[in-house]
Amino acid sequence: MTSRELIRWSALHERRARAGWWTSRFVIAIVAGGAIAAWVGWRASVSMASASHTWLAATVVAFAVAFLRVPFHLYWRADASLLAQLPIEGGPLFDAALVRCVRASLATTLATIIGAAPFASTSIELAARHAALALALGLGAALFIPAIATWAASLVALGQRDDRVQRVRAAAGLAQTPEPPSSALLGALPGFGATVLLTGSFLLTTWLTGGTPVVPAAIVLGSIAGASVLAIVAIRASAPRVMGSILRDVSALDRQRLASLEIRPPTTIERAIAHLLGEAALPYRKDVRLVRRRYPMAFALGALAFLVLVIVAISQPDDPGPWLTATFAGSAAYGIVLAGRLQRPPIELHRLSSTLPITAAARARAKLAWLVGWWTIFVALPGVVAAVRQPDIGPSLLLLAGATGAVIVAGLLGGRGR
Amino acid sequence: MVTTASVDGLTIHYGKRVAVDHLSFELAGGEIALLLGPNGAGKSTTLAAMAGAIVASSGKITVAGEDFATAPRAARRKVGFADQPPALYEFFTVLEHVGFVAEARGADLAAAEAVLAQLGLTKIAHRPCRELSFGMRQRVGLAAALVGPIELALLDETLNGLDPHASRAARATLRATAERGAAILMSTHLLGVAERMCDRILIMDKGKLVADHRGDEVKTLLAQGPSAVEDLYVSLIADEGPT
Numbered sequence: 001m002t003s004r005e006l007i008r009w010s011a012l013h014e015r016r017a018r019a020g021w022w023t024s025r026f027v028i029a030i031v032a033g034g035a036i037a038a039w040v041g042w043r044a045s046v047s048m049a050s051a052s053h054t055w056l057a058a059t060v061v062a063f064a065v066a067f068l069r070v071p072f073h074l075y076w077r078a079d080a081s082l083l084a085q086l087p088i089e090g091g092p093l094f095d096a097a098l099v100r101c102v103r104a105s106l107a108t109t110l111a112t113i114i115g116a117a118p119f120a121s122t123s124i125e126l127a128a129r130h131a132a133l134a135l136a137l138g139l140g141a142a143l144f145i146p147a148i149a150t151w152a153a154s155l156v157a158l159g160q161r162d163d164r165v166q167r168v169r170a171a172a173g174l175a176q177t178p179e180p181p182s183s184a185l186l187g188a189l190p191g192f193g194a195t196v197l198l199t200g201s202f203l204l205t206t207w208l209t210g211g212t213p214v215v216p217a218a219i220v221l222g223s224i225a226g227a228s229v230l231a232i233v234a235i236r237a238s239a240p241r242v243m244g245s246i247l248r249d250v251s252a253l254d255r256q257r258l259a260s261l262e263i264r265p266p267t268t269i270e271r272a273i274a275h276l277l278g279e280a281a282l283p284y285r286k287d288v289r290l291v292r293r294r295y296p297m298a299f300a301l302g303a304l305a306f307l308v309l310v311i312v313a314i315s316q317p318d319d320p321g322p323w324l325t326a327t328f329a330g331s332a333a334y335g336i337v338l339a340g341r342l343q344r345p346p347i348e349l350h351r352l353s354s355t356l357p358i359t360a361a362a363r364a365r366a367k368l369a370w371l372v373g374w375w376t377i378f379v380a381l382p383g384v385v386a387a388v389r390q391p392d393i394g395p396s397l398l399l400l401a402g403a404t405g406a407v408i409v410a411g412l413l414g415g416r417g418r
Numbered sequence: 419m420v421t422t423a424s425v426d427g428l429t430i431h432y433g434k435r436v437a438v439d440h441l442s443f444e445l446a447g448g449e450i451a452l453l454l455g456p457n458g459a460g461k462s463t464t465l466a467a468m469a470g471a472i473v474a475s476s477g478k479i480t481v482a483g484e485d486f487a488t489a490p491r492a493a494r495r496k497v498g499f500a501d502q503p504p505a506l507y508e509f510f511t512v513l514e515h516v517g518f519v520a521e522a523r524g525a526d527l528a529a530a531e532a533v534l535a536q537l538g539l540t541k542i543a544h545r546p547c548r549e550l551s552f553g554m555r556q557r558v559g560l561a562a563a564l565v566g567p568i569e570l571a572l573l574d575e576t577l578n579g580l581d582p583h584a585s586r587a588a589r590a591t592l593r594a595t596a597e598r599g600a601a602i603l604m605s606t607h608l609l610g611v612a613e614r615m616c617d618r619i620l621i622m623d624k625g626k627l628v629a630d631h632r633g634d635e636v637k638t639l640l641a642q643g644p645s646a647v648e649d650l651y652v653s654l655i656a657d658e659g660p661t
Contacts, residue, residue: 286507286518293509345508346548352505352562355469356522357495 001088003095010096013079029107032062033114041118043322048122050319052208055119055130057326059112059137060198066108066141067194068297071149071186073100080247090243094150094236097243101146109138129208129217133201136221139228140197145190147231152189154242200224273373277365283358284366290347291338291370298338302378305331309382313389320390324383325399331379332403335371339410342367364414371411380404422447422601423468423570428477430463430625437463439625441477445570445601450592450615453605454647455622456655461605462502464622465572468603469499482569495523498568500576504559508548512539515547516561523566533565536591538584553579560588564595571595573604589615609647613640619647623655 021027036058044051074097083093116130200220207213213220266274270288274281291298308327312320341347353363380400387396423445430438438460445451455461466472468479470486470493479486484493507515516530534540537557542550547558560576571592580588593615596602603620619636621629629650631639639646 282518282521286510289514290507290509349505349507351471351501352519354471355494355497355499355501356519357491357524358522359491 001086001092003092006088006092006096007099010100014100025104025107026110029111030114033111033117036062036111036115037117039325040115044118044122047319048119048126049209050321051118052126052130053205053319054322054325055112055115056201056205056208057322058115059134060201061326061330062108062112063137063141063201064194064198066105067145067190067197069104070101070141070145070190071153073097073104074146074149075153075246083247088244090240090245091236093243093247094239098146098232098236102142105138105142108141109134112137123210126208126210129210132217132221133204133208136224137197137201139225140193143228143232144197144224145193147228147235148193149186149190150235150239150242150246152185153246154238155189156185157242157245157248197224269373269377273369277369278362279359280362280365280369282366283353283363284369287342287347287366287370291342294346295338295341298334298374301331301334302374306378306382309379309386313382313386316389320386320396324386324390324396328379328383328399328403331375332406335375335379335407336410338374339367339371339407339414342370342411343414364412367414368408368411371407375404375407420447421445422449422482422599423603424478424480425464425468426478426480428464428467428479429475430460430467430472431475432463436625438467438474441622441625441627443620443627443630445603447569447599447601448596449617450596450602451604451618451620452613452616453603453620453622454607454609454651455605459622460625461622462574465499465574465603465605466501468570469497469501469572470494471499471501496567496569498523498563498565498571500556500559500563500571500573502574502576504555504562504576506547506550506555506558506562509546511544511546512550512558512561513543515558516565519562520565523568525566530561530565533561533591536587536594537561538587553581553584556580557584557588560591564591568595569600571600571602571604573602573606575606576604577606577608609651613647619650621651621654628654 018024036055039058040051040055043054112134113131116127116134119127119130200223203215203220204213204217207217266285266288270285274284274288277284305327308323312323312327317323348363348367353360383400384397387393387400390396421444425444426442428438428441429436441460441464453461453464463472467474468481470490474486479493481493482496484496486493507518510518513527513530513534516534517527520526520530531540531543534543537560539554539557539561542554547555550558556576556579560573563571563573563576573592577585577588592602592604617636618632619629619639620627631650639650642649
C-alpha cells in the first residue's frame with residue numbers, strides 16, 4: 001500500500017468517526033480563533049501589551065495541547081497494533097501519521113492566527129509578528145515534535161534490541177539481559193522538545209509588541225523552522241525501517257506498562273474525602289483508582305495549572321489577567337471534559353452499575369466529589385492565593401468563581417444525565 | 419422448595435417491538451435452570467430485567483422476597499449477573515474488579531479471593547482486565563456474578579468460550595453455589611455442557627415461555643440420549659432465522 005492510499009483510508013476513517021461537520025477540526029479552529037480574537041480585542045482596549053500577552057497565553061495553551069496530542073496522532077492509537085500486523089511499509093505508515101499531525105497543527109495555527117487578527121486594526125506589522133510566531137510554532141507541531149516523538153519511540157522500540165547498544169552495555173558492565181525499555185522516553189523527549197519551542201516563544205514577548213528581544217526574532221523563528229524541517233527530513237529517512245516496529249512495540253509496551261499498573265493506596269486527601277461521602281465512598285474510591293490509571297494527564301495538567309498559579313502569585317506580574325484567565329478557562333474546559341469522561345467507560349460501566357446495590361445518586365455524588373476535589377486542589381486553592389496577591393482582586397476572583405461554577409454545573413449535569 | 423425468584427407477567431417493549439411478552443415463572447433455591455431459545459427470543463432481555471439492568475414495561479420481579487419495583491437496592495444485593503459481553507473495569511486488576519463488586523454487595527475482599535480461587539483465577543488476580551482473553555473475561559464476569567451473598571445468579575452465555583478445565587471449574591462452582599441455596603438461571607447454546615448440571619429447562623420463543631420441564635421430566639428427557647434436549651428444542655422452535 002502506498003502512502004497516498006493509506007492516507008486516503010486514514011482520512012476516510014476520520015471522517016466516519018466524526019459526528020458531523022460541526023465537529024470538523026477546522027470549524028472548531030475557526031470558533032476557537034474567534035474566541036481568542038474576541039478576548040484579545042477586549043484586552044486591546046486596556047493596552048497593546050496586555051492584548052499581546054493575552055494572545056501569547058492563549059497560543060501557549062493551544063500549542064501545548066497540540067504538542068501533547070502528537071504521540072496520539074503517531075502511535076498511541078487504537079489501530080496501532082492492527083496497522084503493524086498488515087503488510088504496509090514503514091514509509092506509508094509514517095506519512096499517514098505525519099499527515100494527521102500536519103492537519104492538527106494547521107487547525108491550531110489557524111486558530112491562533114485568527115486570534116491575532118485584532119492587532120491588524122492597529123498595526124499590520126504587529127499582526128504579522130504574531131502570525132509569524134504562530135506559523136513557527138505550527139511548524140514545530142507539524143514537523144519538529146512528530147520527529148522528536150518518532151525518534152523517542154524508535155529508541156524505546158528498537159534500542160534494547162540493538163546489538164551495538166548491548167555491546168556498549170556489556171562493555172560498561174551493565175546488565176547483560178535486556179531490561180524492559182523505559183517508556184518514560186516517550187513522554188520525556190517530546191516534552192523536552194515542546195519546552196524548547198515554548199521557551200523560544202517567551203523570548204519573543206517584547207518583540208511581539210514592537211520592542212527589541214533578548215535574542216533576535218529572526219534567529220528564534222529561523223531556528224524553529226530550520227530545526228523542524230531538518231528533523232523531519234532526518235526521521236523520514238529512517239521511517240521505513242522503524243515505523244512498523246514503533247507501532248507494534250509501542251502499543252505492546254503500552255499494554256505491558258499497563259500490565260504493571262501502579263497499585264497505590266488512596267492518598268490521605270482521597271481517604272478523607274471518601275470518609276465524608278457515606279454511601280458514595282465505594283464508587284468514589286473506584287473512580288479515584290480508575291481515573292489515576294486511565295487519565296494520568298488530569299494530574300499532569302492539574303500540576304501545570306497549579307505551577308502557573310503559584311508563579312503568578314509569587315511574581316505578581318504587571319498584567320496577570322491573561323495568565324489567570326488562560327489558566328482558569330483552560331482548566332475549566334478540561335474539567336468539563338473530565339466530567340463527561342467520568343460518566344463513560346472505562347470509568348463508569350452503567351450496565352454493571354445498574355445491577356449493583358449502589359444508587360445512581362451515590363454514583364453521581366462520587367463523581368462530583370472527585371471533580372470538585374481535583375479542581376479545589378489544583379486550581380481553586382492556588383487560584384485564590386494568586387488572585388488575592390494581585391492589586392485588583394475582584395476580576396480574578398470573579399473569573400475563578402465563574403470557572404468553578406462551570407465545572408460544578410458540568411459535574412452535576414453529568415450525574416443527572418444518567 | 420422455597421421460591422427464590424419470581425417473575426410475574428414480565429413484559430418489555432423496545433419501541434414498538436415486544437421483546438418479552440407476559441412472561442411468568444418461579445425459581446426455587448438450589449435450582450439450576452437452563453434458559454434456551456433462538457437468537458432474539460428475549461432471553462438476554464429477561465436476564466437483564468431480572469438483574470435490574472433493564473426496567474420492565476410491566477410485570478413484577480421479586481428476588482428473595484424483595485420486589486425490584488419497591489426495593490431495588492435490596493433486590494440487587496441478592497442478584498449476581500454475568501452479562502454478555504462481561505462488563506469489566508478495564509483498568510482494574512481482576513481482584514480489584516471482583517473486590518469492588520463484592521464490597522458493593524456487602525462482602526469483603528476475602529470473598530473475592532475465594533471465588534477467584536474456586537474458578538482457578540488466582541494466578542491472574544493481579545492482571546489488568548483489559549489484558550484478558552475472551553475466555554478469561556468470561557470467567558472473571560462469572561466470578562463477579564457469584565461473589566457475595568447472592569441468592570440468584572443470572573448467567574448470559576457465560577459458559578461459552580471456556581476451555582475444558584475452566585468449564586469444569588465453572589460447573590463445580592455453580593453447583594456449590596446452588597447447594598448453598600442460590601438459584602441459578604443461565605442462557606446458553608452449549609446444550610451438552612449445560613445438560614450435565616441442570617435441574618430445569620425453560621424454553622423461550624418470541625418473548626414467551628413455550629416449555630418448562632423440571633425435576634423428573636428433565637431426568638427422563640436426559641435419559642433419552644445425548645441429543646434429547648436438542649431434539650426437544652428443534653421440535654418446539656421453528657427455524658425462522660433471527661427474530
